[in-house]
Amino acid sequence: MVRVGLIGFGLAGASFHAPLIAGVEGMELAAIATSRPTDRFPGAVRHADRQALIDDDSLDLVVVATPNDSHAPLAQAALAAGRHVVVDKPLAVDAGDAVELVQLARGAGRLLSVFHNRRWDSDFLTIEALLRDGVLGEVMLAEFYWDRFRPAIKPGWREGEGPGGGLLNDLGPHMIDQAIRLFGMPDAVAGDVAVQRAAAMTDDYFALTLRYGRRRVTIGSASLVAAPRPRFALHGTEGSFVKYGIDPQEAVLRAGGSPADPGYGVEDERDWGVLSDGAGATRRVRSAVGDWRGYYAAMRDAVLGHGPVPVDPVDAVRGLRIIAAARGE
Secondary structure, rough: EEEEEEEEOOOHHHHHEEEHHHHHOOEEEEEOOOOOOOOOOOOOEOOOOOOOOOOOOOOOOOEEEEOHHHHHHHHHHHOOOOOEEEEEEOOOOHHHHHHHHHHHHHHHHOOOOEOOOHHHHHHHHHHHHHHHHHOOOEEEEEEEEEEOEOOOHHHHHHHOOOOOOOHHHHHHHHHHEEEHHHHOOHHHHHHHHOOOOOOOOOEEEEEEEEEEEEEEEEEEEEOOOOOOOOOOOEEEOOOOEOOOOOOOOOHHOOOOOOOOOOOOOOOOOOEEEEOEEEEOOOEEOOOOOOOOOHHHHHHHHHOOOOOOOOOOOHHHHHHHHHHHHHHOO
């Protein structure tokens, strides 16, 4: 049994990490560091102090699910205490801090991973399978969009002006990780990052172009899009695949559902993507079943010595370097 301590019980901690950890056989959510009530997980000891959780020698793994600017220092403290560590994305606000964490984990002989759970989305798993099977031929243009219509500013650190806020820091790590997963590191990066809403205090729009020789991958997100663009559109020498809508797991977990619920991770048929062969023929492609528990099942195995971590932290460092390049840093 892998005993897990969770630091942070806001949206990420309470809605995503806690139910996923509790839903994986061989893992125990043993402790939570938060000032919020944790009644939903009565078996977990609640700590008001984060360091008290980190210092608990009965824990094998510490998960950091706090505001972005605290990720690096908390992960550093947990690694120094001898714990294996999972950090919610991004690994750090700065790529240099992320590199230091990777080096610290290696020096301490501890495991470090980043919660890029979107690798286990239904649509992304579907796209991986299509590319693996060569259905689209050589992909020349890939477009990833994740749009919202949110004219009002949501209170909280994600849309605040402090370090770690902004749309590129929030959604960028997931989307960039998916691009790297499919196509590797780009040859060059061009970025456009902007503040569009009148009351916004940090970026609420971004558009990145990743260049891979002749191939172009565009990644974008905006906060004033009432009619969202395709979540994924891939165009290759043998055809195109266009997919609208977002993987359903987040909505289920936000609403208090469980990954054990019937139909979890299954997309409605109306949301399946469309494959076009260029000759006028089209067909819907059944979406794979998404399951974010796959991340924690792999992390459990890694802690027990049965495989690698589910996401190499070096991948997160690469993503942070792309974000820095997009900002012109």
